[in-house]
Amino acid sequence: MLAMVGIAPGAPPHNRPMTRSALDTFITQSIARSRAAASPADCVLALAPLMLDLIEHAGDFLQPEHYRSDPAGYTRNLIHETPDDGLSLYALVWLPGQWTPVHDHGSWGVVGVVEGVLEERNYVRLSPDRGADEGIELARGGAILLNRGAVTSFVPNPDHIHITGVPTERPRAVSLHLYGRMMSNFNIYDVPARSRRRIQVAHNES
Numbered sequence: 627m628l629a630m631v632g633i634a635p636g637a638p639p640h641n642r643p644m645t646r647s648a649l650d651t652f653i654t655q656s657i658a659r660s661r662a663a664a665s666p667a668d669c670v671l672a673l674a675p676l677m678l679d680l681i682e683h684a685g686d687f688l689q690p691e692h693y694r695s696d697p698a699g700y701t702r703n704l705i706h707e708t709p710d711d712g713l714s715l716y717a718l719v720w721l722p723g724q725w726t727p728v729h730d731h732g733s734w735g736v737v738g739v740v741e742g743v744l745e746e747r748n749y750v751r752l753s754p755d756r757g758a759d760e761g762i763e764l765a766r767g768g769a770i771l772l773n774r775g776a777v778t779s780f781v782p783n784p785d786h787i788h789i790t791g792v793p794t795e796r797p798r799a800v801s802l803h804l805y806g807r808m809m810s811n812f813n814i815y816d817v818p819a820r821s822r823r824r825i826q827v828a829h830n831e832s
């Protein structure tokens with residue numbers, strides 16, 4: 627079920643099919659390609675070009691509720707979830723100075739930027755991952771600045787660990803995030819304590 631608001635009855639008829647088709651096509655093709663992929667790495671390779679195209683149509687299907695923001699922290703607005711929880715698509719809104727904690731995803735993901743510059747600061751795991759939540763040694767890695775139109779992706783095992791956000795001196799950013807599951811929980815890391823814990827995360831629904 628597409629979690630989006632329909633077009634107002636008075637909208638020009640030609641807007642109706644265009645608005646739904648870009649998102650519907652993206653979801654349909656993402657489901658097919660993710661099911662056909664032999665590995666998470668193959669999956670993001672197949673889906674990244676779809677995200678590149680979707681960005682160009684973001685103005686056609688994003689509704690005002692997808693731009694909701696909160697001064698308390700970055701905002702996750704659900705656009706679509708598949709009934710089997712196999713895929714989820716969110717619009718994330720980042721006000722100046724808002725960042726995630728250090729986190730992983732437990733899933734593959736494909737991210738596209740539709741407004742502003744989303745900054746990613748990476749961490750490199752130095753200790754082997756044997757499933758323990760303690761004794762995790764992380765080193766700071768490089769930063770990536772993702773301008774409007776950029777697409778990035780990640781795969782799990784080993785998990786991609788980073789923070790993302792927008793520094794205070796830059797304007798709002800809006801990004802689309804497609805994951806291989808409902809992204810309702812993930813690990814956050816305490817780098818000095820060398821530990822991690824799993825948290826539940828909320829999102830807005832349309």
Ligand SMILES: [Fe+2]
Nearest residue numbers: 730731788790
């Ligand atoms: Fe992330």
